Amino acid sequence: MDITDDTKPTTPATLVDDGPPAVRRRLRVITVIATFGGLLFGYDTGVINGALPYMTDDLGLTPVTEGMVTSSLLLGAALGAVAGGRLSDARGRRRTILTLAVLFFVGALGCTLAPTTAVMVVARFVLGLAVGGASVTVPVYLAEISPAERRGALVTRNELMIVSGQLLAFTSNAIIARVGGESGGVWRWMLVIATLPAVVLWFGMLVMPESPRWLASQSRFSDALEVLRQVRSRQRAEAELSEVSALAVKDEREKLGGWQDIRAVPWVRRLMFVGFGIAIVQQITGVNTIMYYGTQILTDAGFAANSALTANIANGVISVLATFVGIWLLGRVNRRPMLMIGQLGTTAALLLIGVFSLALPAGDGRAYAVLAMTVTFLAFQQGAISPVTWLMLSEIFPMRMRGFGMGVAAVVLWLTNFVIGLVFPSLVSGIGISNTFFLFVAVGLVSLTFVKLYVPETKGRTLETLEAELRARFS
Template identity: 60%
Template sequence: MGGERKQRSFLTTIIVISTFGGLLFGYDTGVINGALPFMSETLGLNAFTEGVVASSLLLGAAIGAIVGGRLSDYMGRRKNIIYLAVLFFVGTLGCTFAPNVTVMVIFRFLLGLAVGGASVTVPTYLAEVSPAERRGRMVTQNELMIVGGQLLAFTCNAVLGNMMADDVNVWRYMLAIASLPAVFLFIGMLRMPESPRWLISKGKNEEALTVLQKIRTRDQAQIELDEVKGTVLKGSKLKQASLKDLSIPWIRRIVFLGIGIAVVQQITGVNSIMYYGTQILRDSGFETEAALIANIANGLISVIAVCVGIWMLGKVRRRPMLLVGLAGTTTSLLLIGIFSNVLAGSDMLPYVVLSLTVTFLAFMQGAVAPVTWLMLAEIFPLRIRGLGMGISVFCLWIANFFIGLTFPLLLEKIGLSTTFFVFTALGVIAIVFVKGFLPETKGKTLEELESQFRSHGDKYSQKEASEEVL
């Protein structure tokens, strides 16, 4: 019993330390929400350059996701997270002291490289160190830290924005806070173990067994070592993962599903609220200072919803949970569009919009987001996990980039109501995709999932199947 408690304690430490990458992800994407109104005055931003500043991080994240996936395959998950911590720190300081828009965009892009790399590497690391029965909760702890980082950003924005409203450089203080968790992540990961699955893939079986014995019972460690070695041996019959592997039907199907899951999360419009929530509330009728305070509700409900979502992942299946979440987000967006028309100019409108954004985020962060990141970490076999996660999360961030870039322009050109009607239509498309294509993954080990996807290729001709092994 004492040994099991020690192993659980060490697993908890791994979760806390590594998910500081998620905290930084959340803070750096959320802080722009409150910093942008003040930054616009100092740097002279318009609707287009506001979109460029906000979305430059997202473009960097798209590249960071695909490069980070490959680097984590090459150098290891742990070492990659350590380098990402350094990049988080450098990017934060560069943004904090940026004298103009050009420098700000450059360092926001660099910060995005770190965010994208973390969005791929941290969930992969957690999935590979966690036992099958706890994988859902462990991987979604990262999602909790992401929304926790956003809540921290919204709270710091509100406090600093109200206390230092007359200071034109208040946004610099908002940005600088992110340097502290970057230091903690760097120091903490120096003491964390490497992923045992990655070690086995590199032939370092003794090191992998040592790690497994720290986080499993002795018997479980040996069983898992043998199981993963078998999977690696099977995968070694194929050449090193590359884009050429997309010619293999079952791998192509997994990558298609990964891209679909990633894009579904973004076309809900969630990050229009997370990046521009203060602006949305201002457009609906709140003053800037009041909007900053009201926006904390968005962050708070996100944290509560993710906690509920983590609990639900252990109780219900992934696919129906995702469908319920998408139905809730799409309905909320539809109602925002309707009431923005019906109550235009009314004193009630800002409170109605705030209530609906909170409802939207309850469904989004309580169902859609946890399932998205968990399934992305689950569906890819070990040999192509870095490549598959990289491609999928690249597409996630590219979708995010276009939403971040165009949202201020949409608000300016077509208004709040019509903008949310557009997201409603995209939500319907997301529901159709999930219902039509997404399989269930709950209750299966990573190796069982790989076997399931491989067996899907049985419907292809014998010739195609033989080509798949070569």
């Protein structure tokens, strides 16, 4: 099943005008508010990096319970992804994001106030439900409300907010650690900051519109047209609704929308296989070993504890800068080659981290060499692999099951993340940091082969044109 054809289709007539300034402003506001879900995703996954050493002392964590605290969020995210995708297909993207904002607030508050390890694990699981739901619902919402020619740039704004949230977590962790010193409970201040963007997300989404494509999938065509007129010129909104409504009627006739389609419809089943592969490719690089355990990796390389916290900010900075570059590239190059270049870059960086950790003597030389390679790794990961992953997963599934399809793929992504987060401390303890990264190098080469053989090109198509192409190719 080689589906590597990169031929671009003729640009549809609906892609001809940008709309008046008020329309473009409205689209920008919608993007900013919705991507607060990405900011929370980033902060809540990144904050554990600096909070964990202080939490370990206060809660008496062992290597096993340390892995449980870290990975309980990931297990929650796996469940949250499929539940959030299902909910967004059934109840709407906007209503689902409002529910997620409440979960983000409750989970962050629960983590902040947790008196024991057990309560912390439960609160992190609740937070994971919100993270997983946001990882699916926000990109789908943005993909469905964006014009085709701007979809790549607008959907990947969510990735920019994710890495900005991680940078905010790394920076606030370092500041709070220096101000609070060794005082007990300093990690609680690190965790409570996440309640603020949750409030912004909830109030902001109260005044945002529903996805026009979800409205069309529910046969609410007049409501869909009203939303499209907010973010398109009048002529383009009417032309786009015609295309969307025709596909909605077709999907309704075929009853696309759930587990039964994955089992019974061959082209949907094959598409899910590709979605699972893309999800695994993004995680199997080991990116979240850097996000969750970056401070420990740098400490092992030779940095002092406080210096490692400060040096880890470089990882956050390069992630943000690389994502800006990725957004710029997505408007100019095809998705699939970008994913392959990202795989090559991350695999080479991981190989060098392993070599430097093994060959260089302990001290500043090894510490800065490892830091340089983690920064290089994140440049390729956040500048190519991550934005392309979340964008393609929001694009490739049929309209009536887009949230569900992406949710199931995201379950695979989060479960892969969960397994890596859970076993990484034990792997480092058992076989050493160099051999652990060599293991990631081996699976990186397998991932590169998968992308070359199976991942389709999605750039330059409307979602409706892309669905028709994938239906024909996989049938």
